[in-house]
Amino acid sequence: MxxxxxxxxxxxxxxxxxxxxxxxxxxxxxKVAIVDIDQEQGNQLLAELEGKGEAIFIHLDISKAENADTIVAQTVEHFGGLDILVNNAHASRQASIMDTTPEIWDLSFNTGTMATFHLMRAAYPELKKTRGSIIKRMDRIKRRIISTEHTVAAPANGSEHSCSHPWAGGFSPIPGDSACRAGYRSGDSSGRNAGCACRGARAPR
Ligand SMILES: NC(=O)c1ccc[n+]([C@@H]2O[C@H](COP(=O)([O-])OP(=O)(O)OC[C@H]3O[C@@H](n4cnc5c(N)ncnc54)[C@H](O)[C@@H]3O)[C@@H](O)[C@H]2O)c1
Incomplete structure (x- = not known):
């Protein structure tokens, strides 16, 4: 535990x-606040998790800046505080340069970099109180698997990585933190956990 x-x-x-x-x-x-745009899947998961721990489902779109404060506020209101923010969602598309439309580019940056930025800002005051952590996946950058199909995925992941770099937020790196390892080792029923490396950072005192 x-x-x-x-x-x-x-x-x-x-x-x-x-x-x-x-x-x-x-x-x-x-205790986990599950944030997702997919209401059906969120409700289904919540029902399935009953009796397995404390979880709530927050049905909001993380690409909308105004939702970041609501996500943090609802979590704190329900659980009484916040210790860990996992910036996992990223609706990226793998496509070559000619198949990457401005809409695809915006979707990738709005759900990746911008959502990471807004949520970091919204969560910071609460994380500072608990000396909590921010977890960010940093797969493609770390694993150097960028290909011609990663026109937007690679730069979006790169800027997310820079945006949530510990020093950028005044946080301290926590390699080997238990929360990071929990994220790193997790996988869903399809076994998709390969390539999910996480960086952890702890709020200052
Ligand atoms: N699957 C892989 O092989 C792989 C490899 C490397 C990195 N990643 C990264 O890991 C993360 C998760 O990947 P995945 O394959 O599990 O993705 P996925 O598409 O299966 O799941 C992402 C979840 O985010 C939710 N979501 C999408 N847009 C949202 C929004 N605007 N607001 C709130 N929720 C939203 C989706 O409904 C979905 O439940 C992504 O950041 C992805 O880039 C995945």
Missing amino acids: KLKSRTAIVTGGAGGIGQGIVRRFLTEGA
Whole structure:
């Protein structure tokens, strides 16, 4: 129970890797706010998780700046605080340069970089109180698997990585933190956890 009594927000927590992170966090004793745009999947997951830990579902679009404060406020109101923010969701598309439309580019940056920025700002005051952590995946950058199909995924991941770099936010890096490892090892039923490396950063005192 490495995360006992800690409260976490997991964006994109209703599906894919995010769902794996949610499950693992609950197993480790955390209370989890699952944030996702997919209402059906979120409600379904919440029903399935009943009796397996404390979780709520927040049905909001993280690409909308105004939702960041609401996500943090609803989490704090329900659980009484915030210890971990997992910036997992990222609606990126893999396409070559000629197939990457401005809309695809915007979607990638709005759900990746911009959502990370807005949520970091919204969560910062609460994370400072608990000396909490921010977890960010940094897959493609770290693994150097950029290809011709990663026209927007690679730069979006790169800027998310820079935006949530510990020093950029005044946070301290926490390599080996239990929350990071929980995220790193998690996977959903399809076993998709390969390539999900996480960076963790802790709020200053
Ligand atoms: N699947 C892989 O092989 C892989 C590899 C490397 C990195 N990643 C990264 O890991 C993360 C999760 O990937 P995945 O494959 O689990 O993705 P996914 O598409 O399966 O799941 C993402 C979740 O985010 C939710 N979501 C999408 N847009 C949203 C929005 N605007 N607001 C709120 N929720 C939103 C979706 O509904 C979904 O539940 C992504 O950041 C992705 O770039 C995935």
